[in-house]
Amino acid sequence: MTTVWNGSPGNRPARKIRFDDYPSGRDASRPPEAPGYSGRRAVIGGVLTLAILTSCLALAFREWRAGYRERAAFGAGHVATAIEPLAGVVPPDVSPADWHEAVTDARAMLVTLTAANLLDLDQMHALRDEVAARVARARPETARDDLARLWDDLAARAGPNVAGRHPRPKLLPPPDHPQMRSERGGNTKKSSADKDEDKKKRKILTADDADDRR
Numbered sequence: 001m002t003t004v005w006n007g008s009p010g011n012r013p014a015r016k017i018r019f020d021d022y023p024s025g026r027d028a029s030r031p032p033e034a035p036g037y038s039g040r041r042a043v044i045g046g047v048l049t050l051a052i053l054t055s056c057l058a059l060a061f062r063e064w065r066a067g068y069r070e071r072a073a074f075g076a077g078h079v080a081t082a083i084e085p086l087a088g089v090v091p092p093d094v095s096p097a098d099w100h101e102a103v104t105d106a107r108a109m110l111v112t113l114t115a116a117n118l119l120d121l122d123q124m125h126a127l128r129d130e131v132a133a134r135v136a137r138a139r140p141e142t143a144r145d146d147l148a149r150l151w152d153d154l155a156a157r158a159g160p161n162v163a164g165r166h167p168r169p170k171l172l173p174p175p176d177h178p179q180m181r182s183e184r185g186g187n188t189k190k191s192s193a194d195k196d197e198d199k200k201k202r203k204i205l206t207a208d209d210a211d212d213r214r
Contacts, residue, residue, distance in 0.1 A: 083110060
């Protein structure tokens, strides 16, 4: 700093003129930076993290989609087709056209079930073998009940959201039919006529036992 005195005569007070030295260097006028990370580094780090996360999610989705397509193709090409031979086992009291339509509806339910991402490949293999075994055991006199039981089992596995897309064929007996309940091992109530018949049989057996004792 340099100070210059004004030596003019008179009683006026002398003025002092001050010259400050200009700081050298380009960065001298900048305020000191606060300690810590800069905003640019934070933005770059966030962008890199987001890019890595997006790549991982895209890779995982690609693998899941490939597995889903494989399972859906196997279900449509191998599981659903296992029921097709049943169309040739026509019940005696059903027209071939109606029976073929019912089997086609069951095949469509199999396609929907296997495409719903509810079963893995092992479960699909087991379902294919189960359907093929049921079809092999079917006979014209039992084919309608066999298809009805298969339909009920598929609807139970698929759930209401999937099974609701496929209305039950009208020619199939309803799930609460007495014959269907008895074949599933359920307890069915006997009618009064059946009860009377059982009583008569018991009386006959009791009389026969009494005669034998005599």
